[in-house]
Amino acid sequence: MRVPSRSPGQQPGPSIPPAPARRAAAELPRRLPAVEPDLDAYRAAVADLLVEVGALAGATSTAARQVLIDQRLREPAIAAVLDATPSGLVGARETLLLEMARYQPSERSSAADLTALVRIYLLSRIDVMWWRDAPTYRTDVQVNQSADLVDLEWLRRRDLLRFRYQEQPTTLFDRGVRALRRRIRPGAAPQTAGLLFRRARREMVALLNDIAREFTVHAPAGTPPLWVTSLVRSAEHQYRLRRLGYAAMLPSGxxxxxxxxxEMTWFDRFGARDTLAELLLARQRAGEVNVVDEGQAWHLCLAPGARGRLRRVYEAELGV
Known part of the structure; x- marks a missing residue:
């Protein structure tokens, strides 16, 4: 079983090309499907698999779970998606089994149990399949210096954002201020660490602005604006999150x-969670996004086919 490297990037050292005859199978070019897989069938098959995983949740069922995963991931509806990811079906299977073997419950993790872990991993593979040719932001420096990302704070100060976010405190003083605010006004904001990087792709800004406007129209009166808890991350930061106990998958959208x-759970207090959930799922049905229920927050990934329209929206509405 291959173990994913914990290094965020390639380490320096001599480059010795492997002999072609001994090249690992995962490194060989794979023929991608001529037609994109049926995502409705994939999601339905994953839902069926989750029922069976839940029935084998006990510690004594490890072997039975592995047999189940081996069998079900080979079903055509699931295999079609996993085989179209960079690691292929075999790599996806090995990674999932490794994630399950390493799983430890944590209050920080969006994976409340093994079933949630499997759901998050498998549904997030749609993101990886869609963007299989996109380069990864490997380091914090790459995120902060990328010309493809815009500064959210610059946009916020010009009233160009329709959604809210908070930055992750980086000093002891800032953490103290955050804790004091939560004691004085509990529930005034979601219980979230905030954004380490206040940067995003222009298309993602346009998408979130669009969702936020729609949410404002349909949510009950007095509901706060859409709240974004996470955007772009580096692989370096993803590894930090994993060490802290978060279910931070790799590769990741x-x-x-x-x-x-x-954020989803916080909107329960305003009677708006179901409204937001339906808006997001409607966009998934329309093929614009992939949605993954991660509990307190829901994960969204933009579909490649919606990129051009949203880039035009950004340029027309924000003009920057």
């Missing part, structure tokens, strides 16, 4: 710049 997480 966040590390490609095409994913965002939006």
């Amino acid at each position: 966040h590390c490609l710049g095409w994913a965002a997480d939006v």
Whole structure:
């Protein structure tokens, strides 16, 4: 079983090309499907698999779970998606089994149990399939210096954002201020760490602005604007999150710049959670995004086919 490297990028050292005859199978070019897989069938097959995983949740069922995963991932509806990801079906299977073997419950993790872990991993493979040719932001420096990303704070100060976010505190003083605000006004904002990088692709800004406007129209009166809890991340940061106990999958749409997480649980207090959920699922049915229920927040990834329209929207509405 291959173990994913914990290094965020290639390490320096001599480059010795492998002999072609011994090249690993994962490195060989794979023929991608001529027609994109049926995502409705994939999601339905994953839902069926999750029922069976839940029935084998006990610690004594490890072997039975592995047999189940081996069998079900080979079903055509699931295999078609996984085989179109960079690691292929075999790599996806190995990674999922490794994630399950390493799983430890954590209050920080969006994966409340093994079933949630499998759901998050498999549904997020749609992101990876869509953006299989997109380069990864491997380091924090690459995120901060990328010309493909815009500064959210610059846009916010010019009233060009329709959604809200908060930055992750980086000093002891800032953390103290955050904690004090939560004591004085509990529930005034979601319980989230905030954005480490206040940067995003222009298309993602346009998407989130569009969702935020629609949410404002349909949500009950007095509901706060859409709240974004995560956007672009570096692979370097993704590894940090994993060490802290978060279910930060790799590869990830966040590390490609095409994913965002939006708060859900906090909107229960305003009676607006179901409204937001239906708006997001409607966009998924329309083929614009992939949606993954991660509990407190829902994960969104933009579909490649919607990129051009949203880029035009950004340029027309924001003009920057």
